[in-house]
Amino acid sequence: MTGTEQVAAPEEPGAAPLKVESPIREAWRMFLRNGSAIAGLVLLIGVILVTFIGPQVYPVDPFEIVWAPLTPPGVDASIPFGTDYLGRDVLAGIIHGGRATLAVGASAAILTVLIGIVVGALAGFYGGFVDEILMRLTEFFQVLPPLLFAMVLVALFTPTLTTVAVAIGVVSWTQTARLTRAEFLKLKQLEYVTAARAIGSRNGRIIWRVILPNALPPLIVSATLIIGVAILFEAGLSFLGLSDPNVMSWGLMIGSSRSYIIDSWWAVTLPGAAIFITVLSVSLIGDGLNDALNPKLRER
Amino acid sequence: MKIAAIIAQRLFYAAILILAVLVLNFLLLHLAPGDPAEVIAGEMGGATQEMMAEIRAAYGLDQPLHVQLGIYLGRALQGDLGQSFFYNAPVVGLILGRLGATILLVVTSLTFAVVIGTLLGVLAARKPTGLFSNVITVLSLVGYSAPVFWTGIILVIVFAWVFPIFPISGMSDIRLAGGGIEHVLDVAHHLVLPAFTLGVIYLAQYSRLSRASMLEVLGADYIRTARAKGLSESVVVGKHALRNAILPIVTIAGLQFGGLISGAVLVETVFSWPGLGTLALDAILGRDYPTILGILFFSAVIVIVANLLTDLCYRLVDPRIRSGGHK
Amino acid sequence: MSEPVLEVDNLSVTFRTRNGLAQVLDHVSFSLGQGETLGIVGESGCGKSMTALSIMGLVPTPPGRIAGGAVRLRGEDLLSAGERRMRSIRGNEISMIFQEPMTSLNPVFTVGEQIAETVRLHEGLSQRDALARAVETLKAVGIPAPEKRVSEYPHQLSGGMRQRVMIAMALACNPSVLIADEPTTALDVTVQAQIFDLLRELQDRTNAAIVLITHDMGAIAETADKVVVMYAGRIIESGTVGEILADPRHPYTQGLIACVPHFLANPPVERPPLVEIPGLVPPLSDLGTGCAFAPRCRHVMPRCRGERPPLMAAEPGHEAACWLLDEAVPA
Numbered sequence: 001m002t003g004t005e006q007v008a009a010p011e012e013p014g015a016a017p018l019k020v021e022s023p024i025r026e027a028w029r030m031f032l033r034n035g036s037a038i039a040g041l042v043l044l045i046g047v048i049l050v051t052f053i054g055p056q057v058y059p060v061d062p063f064e065i066v067w068a069p070l071t072p073p074g075v076d077a078s079i080p081f082g083t084d085y086l087g088r089d090v091l092a093g094i095i096h097g098g099r100a101t102l103a104v105g106a107s108a109a110i111l112t113v114l115i116g117i118v119v120g121a122l123a124g125f126y127g128g129f130v131d132e133i134l135m136r137l138t139e140f141f142q143v144l145p146p147l148l149f150a151m152v153l154v155a156l157f158t159p160t161l162t163t164v165a166v167a168i169g170v171v172s173w174t175q176t177a178r179l180t181r182a183e184f185l186k187l188k189q190l191e192y193v194t195a196a197r198a199i200g201s202r203n204g205r206i207i208w209r210v211i212l213p214n215a216l217p218p219l220i221v222s223a224t225l226i227i228g229v230a231i232l233f234e235a236g237l238s239f240l241g242l243s244d245p246n247v248m249s250w251g252l253m254i255g256s257s258r259s260y261i262i263d264s265w266w267a268v269t270l271p272g273a274a275i276f277i278t279v280l281s282v283s284l285i286g287d288g289l290n291d292a293l294n295p296k297l298r299e300r
Numbered sequence: 301m302k303i304a305a306i307i308a309q310r311l312f313y314a315a316i317l318i319l320a321v322l323v324l325n326f327l328l329l330h331l332a333p334g335d336p337a338e339v340i341a342g343e344m345g346g347a348t349q350e351m352m353a354e355i356r357a358a359y360g361l362d363q364p365l366h367v368q369l370g371i372y373l374g375r376a377l378q379g380d381l382g383q384s385f386f387y388n389a390p391v392v393g394l395i396l397g398r399l400g401a402t403i404l405l406v407v408t409s410l411t412f413a414v415v416i417g418t419l420l421g422v423l424a425a426r427k428p429t430g431l432f433s434n435v436i437t438v439l440s441l442v443g444y445s446a447p448v449f450w451t452g453i454i455l456v457i458v459f460a461w462v463f464p465i466f467p468i469s470g471m472s473d474i475r476l477a478g479g480g481i482e483h484v485l486d487v488a489h490h491l492v493l494p495a496f497t498l499g500v501i502y503l504a505q506y507s508r509l510s511r512a513s514m515l516e517v518l519g520a521d522y523i524r525t526a527r528a529k530g531l532s533e534s535v536v537v538g539k540h541a542l543r544n545a546i547l548p549i550v551t552i553a554g555l556q557f558g559g560l561i562s563g564a565v566l567v568e569t570v571f572s573w574p575g576l577g578t579l580a581l582d583a584i585l586g587r588d589y590p591t592i593l594g595i596l597f598f599s600a601v602i603v604i605v606a607n608l609l610t611d612l613c614y615r616l617v618d619p620r621i622r623s624g625g626h627k
Numbered sequence: 628m629s630e631p632v633l634e635v636d637n638l639s640v641t642f643r644t645r646n647g648l649a650q651v652l653d654h655v656s657f658s659l660g661q662g663e664t665l666g667i668v669g670e671s672g673c674g675k676s677m678t679a680l681s682i683m684g685l686v687p688t689p690p691g692r693i694a695g696g697a698v699r700l701r702g703e704d705l706l707s708a709g710e711r712r713m714r715s716i717r718g719n720e721i722s723m724i725f726q727e728p729m730t731s732l733n734p735v736f737t738v739g740e741q742i743a744e745t746v747r748l749h750e751g752l753s754q755r756d757a758l759a760r761a762v763e764t765l766k767a768v769g770i771p772a773p774e775k776r777v778s779e780y781p782h783q784l785s786g787g788m789r790q791r792v793m794i795a796m797a798l799a800c801n802p803s804v805l806i807a808d809e810p811t812t813a814l815d816v817t818v819q820a821q822i823f824d825l826l827r828e829l830q831d832r833t834n835a836a837i838v839l840i841t842h843d844m845g846a847i848a849e850t851a852d853k854v855v856v857m858y859a860g861r862i863i864e865s866g867t868v869g870e871i872l873a874d875p876r877h878p879y880t881q882g883l884i885a886c887v888p889h890f891l892a893n894p895p896v897e898r899p900p901l902v903e904i905p906g907l908v909p910p911l912s913d914l915g916t917g918c919a920f921a922p923r924c925r926h927v928m929p930r931c932r933g934e935r936p937p938l939m940a941a942e943p944g945h946e947a948a949c950w951l952l953d954e955a956v957p958a
Contacts, residue, residue: 140320142555143607145599147562148580152596155584156332156339232447236566239449240581254449258569265457272450280445287441521730527685528725529745529796530717543735619780620734 027217030292037288043281047274051098060092062248070264084253084267085260093253094274100249101238101275104165105231111169112230113223116176117212123177124184125207135181138174146171147236154242161244168233172226179222183215217293224286228279235275250275303615310611314604319373321600325593326372330365332589337361339589341385351385381597382590386583391594394579399598401471402575405568406560406602408491409499414553416499417506422542424507425514436507443504448563452497452570459493466492469572494571498563502556506549513545520544547618554610557603630701631658632836633682633721633804638696640674640681643689650914651677653861654696659853661803662830664837666851666868668844668883674860675840676726679806682838683723684713700804719749722797726809728789732781738765739777742796749800764795768825787818791825798829805830806838811846823850844883848872856880859919862938866945876947878924918950926951 031037060066065087066079073082073090081090123134153167187193188211196210237243238251245252250271257267332339337355356362360371375382381391424433456468467490472483517523518541526540561576568577576595583591615621640652652674659665667675680686682698684705698705700720705713725731733741742764743757752760758777765773768791781789790810797805807826811819827850830837839850847854847868854871856864856879864877875881917932918924924931930950938946939953 140317142558143317143321143600143603144324144596145558145561145565145603147565148596148599151565151580151584152328152592155587155592156328156589158333228445235447236449236562239447239566240569241585254453261453261456262460265453268453269450269457272447272453276446276450279447280441283441283445521725521727522733524685525725525731525793525796526733528683528717528723530714530719530748531744532714540733540736544733618735619737620782 027289027292031288034288034291036284037291040281040284040286040288043277044285047098047278047281048102050095051102054095054098058092058095060089062088062092062096064088064092066092070260070267072264073266081270082264082266084257084264090253090267090270093248094250094271097248097250097253097271098274098278100161100244100247101231101234101251102278104161104168104234104249105227105278108165108168108172108230108233109223109227111165112173112226113176113219115169115173117180117219119173120177120180120182121184121207121212124181125188125203125211127185131181134177138177141171142174144171147233150233150237151240151242154237159242159244161247164234164237164243167237168230172229172233176219176222176226179218180215183218184211187211187214221286221290221293224282224289228282228286231275231279231282306615307612310608314608317604318601321597322373322376323369325597326369328593329589340382376597381594384583384588384591386586386588386591391590394591395576395594395598398574398576398579401573402561402564402568402577403602404487405491405494405498405573405575406557406564408495409564410502410553410557410560412495412499413502413506414549417503418510418542418546418549420503420507421510421512422514422537422545424511425518426537428511428515433511436511440504440508443501446501447566448497448501449566449570451500452494452567455493455497456570466490468493471574494567494573497570498560498567501563502560506552509552510545510549513548514541517541517545543617547614550610550614550617554607554614557606557610558599561599561602631660631699632701633838634658634697634699635678635682636697636699638678638681638698639694640677640686640691641694642691650694651691651860652681655857655860655862656696657853657855657862657865659836659838661836662834663853664830664839664851666847666854667838667840667857668842668847668854669857670842673857675842675857676808677860678857679723679808679838679840682804682806683717683721684708684710685717715749718745718797718802719800720802721804721806722800722802723806723808724790724793724797724810727813728786728793729813731793732789734781737778737780738784738792742777742792742799745796745799760799761795764799765792767798767829768792768795769821770795786814787821790814790818790822794822794825794829798833798835801833802835804836804838806840808840809842810839812841812843819846826850844872844886856883859914861919861948863920863949864947865938866941870942870945874941874945876941876945876952877920877949878926878951879920880947918948 066089067076067083067087069083069085069087071079071083071087073080075082079089079091081094084090084093119134119138123131123138149171150164150167153170154163157163184207193206193210196206201210234243234249235251235254238249239255239258241255243249243252243255253271254268257264261268329336329339336359337352340355340359341351360368363371379392381395383389384391384394387394420436424430424436427433459466460468471490472486518537523536523541526536531540564575565577565580567573568575569581572578576599580592580595582588583595635655635657638652638655639650642649642651655674655678657665667678669675677686677691681693682705686693693706696706700716705716708716732738736744739758739761742761743752743754746752746757746760747754750757762773762777765776770776770788770791776784776788781792784792790813794810805826810826811822814822823846826837826839829835837850839846841847851868854864854866854868855862856871856877858879864871864875864880871880872884875884915932917934918936921927921931928950934950936948936950936953938948940946941952
């Protein structure tokens with residue numbers, strides 16, 4: 001320890017933040033430096049624009065029969081992506097079907113993360129008996145193949161967008177719970193947690209206001225990737241016919257054209273490409289966030 | 301702790317998990333909207349009044365809930381998971397008839413993914429900034445993001461039109477159903493596309509994982525020691541590094557079994573592979589709940605067994621936890 | 628002095644770094660004969676370990692590059708030897724003991740296998756004979772119940788035991804040169820002494836030449852015959868252990884010795900606080916033209932900042948790279 005540091009220490013309290021870059025801003029800067037993350041962000045913005053503004057620009061009803069069935073793309077300028085086995089416009093389906101896919105994906109991801117964080121935080125913070133019970137529960141859920149379990153849940157209840165989102169949330173929270181638990185186990189031993197205890201903070205406050213904010217970086221990365229997983233789930237369920245048949249979605253398009261793969265490749269591969277691009281954009285962003293929020297990787 | 305004691309403890313946990321899955325199945329039957337008897341009979345079963353009465357009696361549905369649970373568990377432990385009114389056959393028999401196909405598909409895909417993925421990852425790790433390494437990273441991202449049924453469908457289209465060398469549907473050719481080596485080859489021929497489709501997602505993940513793991517291991521002190529002994533680079537990488545780098549792969553491979561079975565449901569549907577996945581889908585479309593729940597049960601058992609095997613494998617590969625007993 | 632077994636002659640190594648080319652080793656020369664022990668001393672980052680890796684032919688290239696000089700084993704230049712020849716030398720004629728016994732052994736192979744592997748490779752023994760040799764060497768390095776230990780894994784052994792295994796591994800093929808890179812840093816003090824005793828004893832038996840790399844002057848005093856002091860990739864002082872400890876000429880060497888209080892010829896009655904050399908080793912890519920030690924030197928003169936001092940003889944066989952010598956003995 002040299003003397004210079006001690007001279008520098010007693011500065012004006014307000015002066016310090018001026019020089020130090022806030023961690024969020026620093027992470028953002030790291031994120032922007034990552035080429036593939038930017039590509040992901042641009043792709044995602046594109047997908048969102050198409051999904052939310054597209055229907056106004058291209059107001060064709062995706063359920064309406066507009067042309068002869070199984071018309072390939074390029075036959076007529078009014079149906080650039082062709083028609084499916086019923087003669088419905090594939091492009092209209094892609095543009096109008098994104099909303100349901102994204103909405104189910106996002107709400108399922110939120111539910112997944114919420115359950116995961118609550119279970120993981122309680123297990124990690126309290127340890128002992130609580131931890132034992134919650135971790136056994138997590139192990140139990142990990143034993144059930146997620147898609148099959150979600151299929152059973154959706155099949156037992158009526159297939160609506162809500163059921164699908166809830167089912168996805170119920171089957172896929174285990175990983176978040178394990179991650180949160182690990183972070184809590186690590187963080188609860190640190191000084192500022194002891195300090196918070198020493199000044200008499202309640203457990204609830206320590207869990208949600210003291211530890212959780214510090215555990216967020218890895219959780220944000222994982223949550224981003226979970227959005228992708230949830231979208232894939234929704235698509236998988238719809239492909240199997242387990243989604244609301246009255247709401248157009250990308251998975252539904254693929255699922256309903258399943259028997260016509262050879263006759264109308266466009267009706268299955270194009271909505272599939274939409275799912276792929278969306279999930280890819282989210283994965284790229286997740287990768288970029290991982291590099292930006294994980295200081296250990298920064299040197300590479 | 302002795303190995304035998306560890307195995308006994310693991311088996312005990314496995315038994316409890318299996319029991320828990322049965323309880324879950326029971327709960328699902330009762331949580332579903334409507335009369336459990338109707339749920340069991342299924343909407344498509346064309347259940348008559350006599351059948352309903354029969355079901356009520358068999359499952360003790362007029363008794364208190366805990367008695368019903370007892371009856372359910374008792375029947376399940378005797379190998380009776382109910383009757384499929386859709387197929388008009390016992391559920392267990394139906395499932396056992398399809399189980400082999402799914403296990404064949406899943407194990408082949410996993411082996412393909414682990415072996416090839418590790419190999420690619422190891423090659424990539426030798427030049428971590430090279431072109432090949434970047435290709436691996438991109439491929440793993442693509443593999444992770446592409447819906448498995450979409451990949452499958454594209455393969456179906458490609459192999460149906462462009463290169464019709466692999467069958468795109470079913471598990472065997474009816475004309476060759478006689479058995480013998482011809483039949484085995486035929487099944488293998490049918491297996492290529494489904495196994496590749498399912499394996500390729502995990503292939504991407506394993507190559508990325510093994511690349512990262514290998515890079516970490518190659519920087520370890522004991523690798524320097526191995527080089528200082530005068531060992532050739534292939535022995536250093538193939539023996540000293542690989543044996544350590546494979547540890548996280550074994551762990552992940554075990555954890556992914558549930559996901560693998562989920563993927564198998566989709567892949568089986570695309571390629572009409574006669575396994576549990578196609579059975580599950582038919583059962584769901586036919587509202588055949590006993591069969592659906594039976595499949596959920598059996599697939600959970602597959603995962604439990606796979607986890608047990610992984611645990612044992614891990615102990616064989618890593619001497620540090622072989623005697624430790626605790627994770 | 629006998630015919631030298633190992634000669635390092637004007638060895639220079641550069642490393643490509645983000646801040647440009649770093650001269651990691653700069654014209655390093657020394658030699659040692661059979662049964663001799665050479666100590667290489669210096670702070671971390673001075674080039675000690677890089678010297679060892681260069682002798683073994685294990686400098687990672689790129690980013691490293693051997694820029695010049697020679698390493699000779701009984702007259703044979705190793706830098707121009709092919710990779711095949713180097714592999715037959717490593718672990719056989721020249722072997723090395725590393726700093727971290729905890730991590731330098733492969734966790735997934737038995738101790739016996741790790742020793743036997745070397746013997747199989749270099750002497751072509753069968754697995755059974757190689758394992759017998761492993762038991763023999765484990766016994767020679769003082770490991771109790773070697774027949775049992777041979778089938779154990781590294782994690783089942785203590786740190787001292789692991790370092791003994793490392794030594795057994797290095798000695799299994801009776802090398803003529805043994806390089807020990809900080810062999811005791813990670814160990815308890817009592818174990819350190821045991822390891823040094825073991826090295827000395829083994830040297831008496833096998834007559835191997837030992838290169839002992841350390842930052843610990845105490846270890847040097849107890850085991851070495853000759854000493855080379857390195858700073859920022861160069862040798863700044865060399866001589867016999869007696870000369871260097873009794874009459875260090877370079878201020879840096881003086882500082883190193885002063886760090887170990889009991890070496891002072893006349894310890895003052897009032898013990899001074901532990902001496903520390905202020906400052907850090909400068910970045911190797913940015914050494915400038917003067918003496919690399921000048922920024923930290925108590926006796927720094929204007930000349931030191933502009934001109935780099937060459938190695939100058941203080942007395943026969945004792946050299947130091949410091950302008951103070953030039954002042955003391957005017958030309």
